[in-house]
Amino acid sequence: MMAGVLRLALALFVTQAGFHGFTASLPVALARAGVPDPQIGLIVGVAALVQVPAAFVAGVIVDRVGGLRVFTIGGIAYLIGSAILALPGVEPGGPAAPFVVARIFQGIGIAGILPSALSLVPYLTDPAPRGFALAFVGSAHNLTLVAIPPLSLAVLAATSLHGVALVMIALVLFGLLLVWIAPFPLRAAQAAGADGADGHARAPQHEARRRFGFAFRRAWAAPIGIIVLYIAHWGVIVAYLPQRAEAAGADIGLFFVADGIAIILSRVPSGWLADRIRPIILMLIGLAMTAVMLILLVFQPTTPMLVVAGILSGAGAGLVMTPVLVELSRRSGDADRGSAFSLFSAGQAMALVLGSVGGAGLVAAFGFEVTLLATLAGIAGATIVTLSDPGFRARPQHVAAVMEA
Numbered sequence: 001m002m003a004g005v006l007r008l009a010l011a012l013f014v015t016q017a018g019f020h021g022f023t024a025s026l027p028v029a030l031a032r033a034g035v036p037d038p039q040i041g042l043i044v045g046v047a048a049l050v051q052v053p054a055a056f057v058a059g060v061i062v063d064r065v066g067g068l069r070v071f072t073i074g075g076i077a078y079l080i081g082s083a084i085l086a087l088p089g090v091e092p093g094g095p096a097a098p099f100v101v102a103r104i105f106q107g108i109g110i111a112g113i114l115p116s117a118l119s120l121v122p123y124l125t126d127p128a129p130r131g132f133a134l135a136f137v138g139s140a141h142n143l144t145l146v147a148i149p150p151l152s153l154a155v156l157a158a159t160s161l162h163g164v165a166l167v168m169i170a171l172v173l174f175g176l177l178l179v180w181i182a183p184f185p186l187r188a189a190q191a192a193g194a195d196g197a198d199g200h201a202r203a204p205q206h207e208a209r210r211r212f213g214f215a216f217r218r219a220w221a222a223p224i225g226i227i228v229l230y231i232a233h234w235g236v237i238v239a240y241l242p243q244r245a246e247a248a249g250a251d252i253g254l255f256f257v258a259d260g261i262a263i264i265l266s267r268v269p270s271g272w273l274a275d276r277i278r279p280i281i282l283m284l285i286g287l288a289m290t291a292v293m294l295i296l297l298v299f300q301p302t303t304p305m306l307v308v309a310g311i312l313s314g315a316g317a318g319l320v321m322t323p324v325l326v327e328l329s330r331r332s333g334d335a336d337r338g339s340a341f342s343l344f345s346a347g348q349a350m351a352l353v354l355g356s357v358g359g360a361g362l363v364a365a366f367g368f369e370v371t372l373l374a375t376l377a378g379i380a381g382a383t384i385v386t387l388s389d390p391g392f393r394a395r396p397q398h399v400a401a402v403m404e405a
Contacts, residue, residue, distance in 0.1 A: 004124040004184045005133050009140035012117045015071075015175030016144040018078025019047070019110045021168035022085075023145070024242050024256060025152035026099070029161045031243035033093030038360040041239040043099050045356030048235065050107030051349030055342045058112040062338025067116035067123075068179065070338075074112030075176045079169055081105030086165035111349070114141060115341035122329060122337060123186040134329060135271020135322045139264045142314070146260030150253040219331040220340055222389040223324045227347035228354075229382040230287070230320055233294055233375035235355020237313075240368050245301045255306040255313075262314025270322040279323035280392040284383065286319030291379050298369045320382075327391060351378075 030040045062070045084090065084102040117137060125133040148171075155164045245252040270282055293312035296305060325344070332340040355375065362371040386392050 004186075005121065005136060007178060007182075008117060008120055008124065008184070009137045011071075011175045011178035012113070012137060013140040013143050013175075014171050014178065015075050015078065015113055016110075016141055017148045017168050017171035017175070018075065018082055019106050019113075020144045020148045021082070021152045021164060021171070022106065023152075023238060024149035024252060025156045025161065025164045027239065027242045028153065028246060028252075029092040029156060030099075031246065033091070035093060037240060037243060038364045039096070040243065041356045041360040041363065043096060043103060044239045045235065045353055045360075046100050046103040047107035047110065048349040048352030049357060050104045051111045052346050052353065054108045054111035055115065055346035055349060058115055058345070059339035059342025061112075062116050062119050062342060063336060067120040067338065068184070070112045070116035071120075071179055072176060074109045074116065075172055075179075077105045077109035077112065078172045081109065082165040082168045082172065086162050086169070088162075090162075092161060107349070111342070111345055115338065115345045117141075118325065118341040118344070119338045120184070120186070124184065132268065132271040132275060134325045135267045135274070135318075138271075138322065138325060139267035139318075142260055142263035142267060142318075144260070145256050146264065149256040153253050216339065216343070217331060217336070219391070220328060220343060222385055222391070223327050223331070224343050224347040225385050226283075226320070226324060226382045227344060228351045229378040229385065230290070231348050231351030232354045232378040233290070233372065235352035235357075236359045236363075236368075236372050236375055237297070237355075238352070239356035239359065240363055240371070241297070241301075244368055245306060248301045250301040250306050251303045252306065254303055255310040258307045258310025259314040259317075260310075262311045263318045264314075266315045266318030267322055270318050271326070274323045274326045278393055278395055279327060280386055282319045282323050283386045283392060286316040287379055287383050287386070289316035289319070291376060294372055294376055294379070297372055323392070331391070354378075 027040050027044055030043065031037075035043075058070055058074075061073075081102040081104075084098055084105070087098065090098040118134065121133050121137050151167070152164045155167050241255070242252045245255070273282060289312045293309045293316060296309045296312070299305065325341075328340045328344055329337065359371045362374065
């Protein structure tokens, strides 16, 4: 079944270009056209704002019709968003409405693509190596940050934002082709908790409560809370760091490259470790690395400093995000895993809204540096939640079983 995981990861990597193809290119294009930072933050943050309600809807649909169909819906949303930015007359510095509408579709796309792909992983693997498989697929999403932002900036420099949009359309189409070119070897669905987890704030033995079709378990609250508190800093970085770096003559593309490479290099080993050691160990190290990165970015950006910050950012994210994903998988069953991962996506989006849209006023009043330092409170909060949740201190179940045998 690992061949299916590999193809899913490749499809996710290519299709996510529909979102991350504009992570660096859109703020830079708007800044070059003279659009003020608060307005750029609002435009960039629209995608995350839409992603929150869209993720809840996606969770219901994934639980009902399966991840493959929702993956396709997300890809189509990416195509529409990119097509809007490719239209004649849609130019940076012009009316903001087309950019807002494009970001709405991009928010819908990422709300469906990522949770649907993650929900498919348990159907392609056995329980024991699930952490490794989730980390591998997650690293494919992060790999997009390595390749696509620098590619989009190169296309932007050679052509225009229209050219970027056309390239991303081609990549998304290729990703959808990979999904549907052959059937995936999906195993039969299991009941909640049938993967043998120990029931200690992990895979439960009962059906989740549903409201308006969306499932929720109290055991998911801590992992999702950590995501919201932790990711808020990324909303500030994505919305305001590219133009700040460009004004200082630093290469922002290398920050995203370093971040993505570090995530890739840390994700798979952290997935392997998450199958074997207590999650709290990995998460506390990752949170500490992220705090150091935030302090580093307060200083005047230079290209070497951005590379170091990117390495710390990516490595820290890999060590935090992988155990959270593994825990969400363990604390859910096949019938509600789509809702769990959609809530994960919604948590990410809420954090990005806090950083980009919520940070717009702070950036305008106090500047980038103060706003970025304010996100250290989120890192501290995530640390407190990690320390207080018993599930993150528990050994992975299959390791405990071997040791007790």
